[in-house]
Amino acid sequence: MDIQLEQFKIFEAVARLGSFSAAAEELFVTQPAVSQSIKLLEGRLETKLFVRGQRGATLTEAGQDLYAYVSEAIRLLENGENHINQLKTLHHGLLRIGASDTLCNHYLLPYLKQFQEKYPHVKLRVTNRTSRETVELLRNGKVDIGFVNTPCAPDGAIEVRELLPLHDIFVYNPKLIELPMTAGKADLSRVTLMMLEKEAATRTYVESEYKKRGITLSPQIELGSHDLLLSFAMSGIGVAAVVREYSRHVLESGELAEIDSLPTLPPRAMALVTNKKTPLTAAAMEFIKMLGHLNE
DSSP states (O other): OHHHHHHHHHHHHHHHHTOHHHHHHHHTSOHHHHHHHHHHHHHHHTSOOEEEETTEEEEOHHHHHHHHHHHHHHHHHHHHHHHHHHHHTTSSOEEEEEEOHHHIIIIIHHHHHHHHHHOTTSEEEEEEOOHHHHHHHHHTTSOSEEEEESOOOOOTTEEEEEEEEEOEEEEEOTTTOOOOEETTEEOGGGSOEEEEOTTSHHHHHHHHHHHHTTOOOOOSEEESOHHHHHHHHHTTSOEEEEEGGGSHHHHHTTSSEEOOSSOOOOOEEEEEEEETTSOOOHHHHHHHHHHTOOOO
């Protein structure tokens, strides 16, 4: 098929330029090579394509018909090549990101803004899902890159790159709630405890770590987002299990206070996840570079 394509390219050049010698010069080949290619093509099609005269090469009726198809095909191939080159230079394209609402609000937003300003012709598609669901989207090829809260289940197809340390804490509104204490420690069994839904990686991690320490957490309220936990805690409904790094604004303002009498859990991380089996697109690679964590 490569030989046939080359023959068609030579045919197109001769037909367009009306000259075997001009086609040879444009294609950087010898004139005998052009003549031989046209001869092979005519033999393969069993029809004469050119009439050669003193004024150059003139297409036969069959040659004119073939030229209409070949010129269009070559134009499409050139357009395809140009499109791929534009994708590589980010003049076109699509970047598909998977991440939770919390990660978008508290980490990704400035990077998304920077990327959009730098590459306005690249479309951004952000799919908001939990960390587990984001990994599934990545595994199934529905997003190019994902951002999750660790820990992630071991998976040979998924590469995990930690970006930001995360610390799990409990917070409350000190103006509206007086914490009950037992043996000098906050007694979570005597307050309204609020946590993320069971499917959330954060919920699983916190419950597991406290269970190792002999503490069973039994939340009375389960919510679907980290920001809702903060809102409920600020309203004085109860104590919320949150991530310190995603709660700094309300901790620093004094709207919420961290309970410092509870066991400190090992830090986790917010991480970038990629699929080892799928090459990164140019847009995805550029976005990762903006994060400053592309080790390539």
